[in-house]
Amino acid sequence: MTRDASRDVSQLSPLFRAPGTGPTLDVLGVTHSYKAMASDTGQQFSIWESIVPPGRGAPPHTHTREDEAFYVLSGELLVDIEGATDPLRLGAGAFLFAPRHRRHGYRNVGADTAHLLVLAMPGAGLDRMFSAFDELGKRSGQTPAIRTVATIAQQYGVVIHSSAG
Numbered sequence: 001m002t003r004d005a006s007r008d009v010s011q012l013s014p015l016f017r018a019p020g021t022g023p024t025l026d027v028l029g030v031t032h033s034y035k036a037m038a039s040d041t042g043q044q045f046s047i048w049e050s051i052v053p054p055g056r057g058a059p060p061h062t063h064t065r066e067d068e069a070f071y072v073l074s075g076e077l078l079v080d081i082e083g084a085t086d087p088l089r090l091g092a093g094a095f096l097f098a099p100r101h102r103r104h105g106y107r108n109v110g111a112d113t114a115h116l117l118v119l120a121m122p123g124a125g126l127d128r129m130f131s132a133f134d135e136l137g138k139r140s141g142q143t144p145a146i147r148t149v150a151t152i153a154q155q156y157g158v159v160i161h162s163s164a165g
Helices: 124-140 146-155
Strands: 024-027 030-036 046-052 057-063 067-074 077-081 088-090 095-098 104-108 114-121 158-160
Touching: 024 124, 046 124, 057 146, 077 095, 124 146, 124 158, 146 158
Parallel strands: none
Antiparallel strands: 024 030, 030 046, 046 114, 057 104, 057 158, 067 095, 067 114, 077 088, 077 104
C-alpha cells in the first residue's frame, strides 16, 4: 500500500482525448489545450498544447516545484533560459527541458501562431495557477497586470521576474 494515495496510479483509468478536445484555459493570451491534467495522471504530470499568437508568450519566471519540457510543433519561439549564454531560437521539432529553479521565459517571434507541446512534472500546482489566471481574465475581461500575475504565481511556488532582472 502506498503512503500517498494520489501517487497510486494503479487505480487510474486510461485517458484518451481526440484532437481538439479537452479542457482549455486562456493563460495570459496563450491558449492551453490540455491533453491530461495532473488530476488525470495521479498528480504525476500535466501535458498541454500551448497555442501562442505572434508576440505572446510567458514572462521570465522560475518554478520551485515543477520541471517543464517544451516541444515545438510549429512556429518559432525565442526562449531565454538561465544557463544559456544567449536566447535560444526554437523552431518546429526543437525540444527544451527547463528544470525547476532555472529562470526561463519565451515569446513567439514569428509571424504565425506557434504550437508547443508542454509537459509539467508534477503539474498540479501549474494547473491550478493557470486556472486562476484564466478565471481572473474572464472576470476582468482583460489580461491581468503583471503585478497581479506575480502575486497569484507566488501562491503556487512560481516567481515572476521583472523585465529588468
